[in-house]
Amino acid sequence: MKIIHSVEALRQAVKTEKKVGKSVGFVPTMGFLHEGHMSLVKAAKKDNDFVVASIFVNPTQFGENEDLDAYPKDLEGDQNKLEQEGVDILFYPTVEEMYPKGYSTYVSVEGDMTGVLCGSSRPGHFRGVATIVTKLFNMVAPDRAYFGQKDAQQVSVIERMVKDLNMDLEIIPCPIHREADGLAMSSRNTYLNEKERKDALVLSQSLFEAKETILSGERRANKIIEGIIDKISTVDYAIIDYVEIVDALTLHKIDEIKGDILIAIAVKVGKPRLIDNLRLEV
Ligand code: AMP
Secondary structure: OEEEOOHHHHHHHHHHHHHOOOOEEEEEEOOOOOHHHHHHHHHHHHHOOEEEEEEOOOHHHOOOOOOOOOOOOOHHHHHHHHHHOOOOEEEOOOHHHHOOOOOOOOOOOOOHHHHOOHHHHOOOHHHHHHHHHHHHHHHHOOOEEEEEHHHHHHHHHHHHHHHHOOOOOEEEEEOOOEOOOOOEOOHHHHHOOHHHHHHOHHHHHHHHHHHHHHHOOOOEHHHHHHHHHHHHOOOOOOEEEEEEEEEOOOOOEOOEOOOEEEEEEEEEOOOOEEEEEEEEEO
């Protein structure tokens, strides 16, 4: 696996492979890789002749009081994992390489899609995401890019952006990878102490219980939301950011559970703010 730090070298390396007709898969990440990330890499390896992964903790998608400086890092561990999985290039740029002096251009997906869920509690977050993902797409020029449903709203925003800006690639959404006990894998789980790690199970459990309630016939979104809040509130120090049920495609809030729906939650459990979701066809 080649480790590349500069945009120019990355472009050259990918061009060489494309010239001989290879398809290129791309997996963007912020590092501290776990099996959730690796499931994206595996999917990319399966579908493409050549795979590029990136590690970049993108400052423009973090708010002022968020964990940018504390974001966990393990470059050596990440390198080993990517190498073992047969990734061809790891792109690992500096902030200066991505945002050189004088940088002034941003991509913003406007409207309802970015005004709900994480968009309303993390203003500017999706502008940062859309900007860095556009830049990375322009640098790698992949045929396919892989994103996790763990960040369901991110997938929707990126799919919207790709469609709106006529970007010439396919977005491949990949299922949420969970720990054996149900906790959605996340680099931020490393912030949890032993007790918080146990208590954090209320997130996935509340979603699984909501699914059961829906499958047994409940169609009122507010009842389902109440049930989730009650479950999460059994952990007295958990702080709920949001519990929402939306149409999975438009991300509009719904009152009646019907069609392709997304139940999305964000909860602070001790230090980290954790997100989880469940998509259901009713
Ligand atoms: P991050 O490093 O958190 O920016 O994540 C990089 C990519 O991995 C994003 O597309 C995430 O949605 C995806 N990802 C993170 N955690 C998981 C997970 N538990 N299951 C599936 N994909 C994930």
